[in-house]
Amino acid sequence: MAAKPKHFDFLVLGSGIAGVFFALKAAPRGRVAIVTKKHRAESNTNYAQGGIAAVTSKEDSIEMHVGDTLNAGAGLCKEEVVRRIIAEGPERVSELMALGMEFSEREVPGTSGRREYDLGKEGGHSKRRILHAKDATGRAVETALLNAVNIQPSVEWFENHFAIDLITTQKLGQSGPNRCLGVYVLNQMTGEVETFSANAVVLATGGCGKVYLYTTNPDIATGDGVAMAYRAGVDIANMEFIQFHPTCLYHPLAKSFLITEAVRGEGGVIKGLDGQEFMQSHHELGSLAPRDVVARAIDAEMKRTGSEFVHLDITHKPAPFIIDRFPTIYSKCLELGIDITKQPIPVVPAAHYQCGGVVTNIDGETSLCGLYAVGEVACTGLHGANRLASNSLLEALVCAHRAAGRALNTGGGELEIPPWQTGSANDADEMVVVSHNWDELRRTMWDYVGIVRTTKRLQRARKRIGVLQEEILQYYWDFNVTSDLLELRNIATVAELIVECALQRPESRGLHYTLDYPDADSNWAQKDTIVSNTRS
């Protein structure tokens, strides 16, 4: 017999910065479930290096941070959202510090021991404003948040639980306005699909880097939230704007290891394998130009020379400084035989961040009543066509706080929900279908929907993704679900959405660069690309 649905006031999907901060804010007001598909700390958040952008110095201002964000966003940011998030950022960061987060400090030069935040600099920022914990900011953030939430009696954890699909009144055939009632969740320890219901369901499932063959993201980043929302008929926007980070470590044994932009902020320089700098001929800011410019320039250099990587060189800085400022990167590279104080670091661009996502307002509200989305999964309008470095942790804090305030007023999620139907599905016979399609999909995206695009390549990708989707769907109906199959289905959906959005935009803007339309078109300034699933 199917187990009774578990009911909560707030059902949070994901345990990165957005999900856990939301849970902390909601905890005093009701019962909260956090459903997360692996161990609770496993998230993009946990691997963040550079830090959190927030105005804390007298030499900086909200206006300057707003200006830098709008510049990076290439005409597509929602200015009102940008202003509010940046203005509210410092208060949310203070709350994080009150929870135990410690940012790196330094002695103020010329004083005897006075301390101040050691603010970092990254591409596109006109001021030093990045608060960081050396080069492992995300781990420190995640630890502080988990320590705080773990002692909340109203928060219940469901680790190794994989959210499959949203349950809506429309899907259940009920009349009246559509609303979200809960989620079907695969308990990966028992193989059973459980039913969770809630007054407010919060997508905090992060991004989709794994859609691409090469990515800085950990394995959890398979775009599950976007795919679930799309299947439920919620609008998705601006998925063509995938940010490629210019400097992912190139080494056969290093899976997805980022070399933070802060290395360039501290003087690191991009060079070709011949030792020559080449960024100055692409942008006046050289190696610290905005990310899209640097990634495209590296891509062009690799294509020009036939090399598989370029170099990031910080060897001109004193070794003790490098080791103290970048201890994680120093040790990781040393483990792989690269002493970054003496040798340049081999790097390549890799998929890093999803600027589009589930359409929300600044309070995380989606078009589906009872469903909220916060963090990387959401498209609030902060990033526009290109995210300014270190603005995402900031956005997650501000929007999770606001969404928790808004979700307090969501009522009425407790309705009769039928259990998950397995029909006549069996256990899968050949997992090679899943692994083959997984590889083919990610390679297709890398080769045809990467840093530089053309309409022809996008159309090729669309065709291939369509064929793969048919096969995946057949497999999905025929066999019992596993997390690998669910992730494959989700990356295929997200791949489709990226291609559809890219084909909708006949111009180059921010992170979307196509040789067929190499310039920005003023008719497309301020226009989002929106995809809606009319089959829901």
Ligand code: FAD
């Ligand atoms: P995540 O932190 O990714 O959390 C998502 C959670 O959802 C995870 O717990 C995951 O297991 C869970 N989940 C996903 N799908 C399901 C499902 N189907 N069922 C159940 N659970 C699910 N940004 C900055 O601002 N500054 C930086 O310095 C910075 N550095 C970065 C470095 C790296 C290497 C990477 C990859 C990203 C970096 N970013 C940085 C981006 C930033 O880390 C992310 O945008 C941010 O952490 C996203 O937080 P989130 O809470 O939205 O998602």
Ligand code: SIN
């Ligand atoms: C980095 O540290 O380079 C990543 C920062 C970010 O993605 O915001």
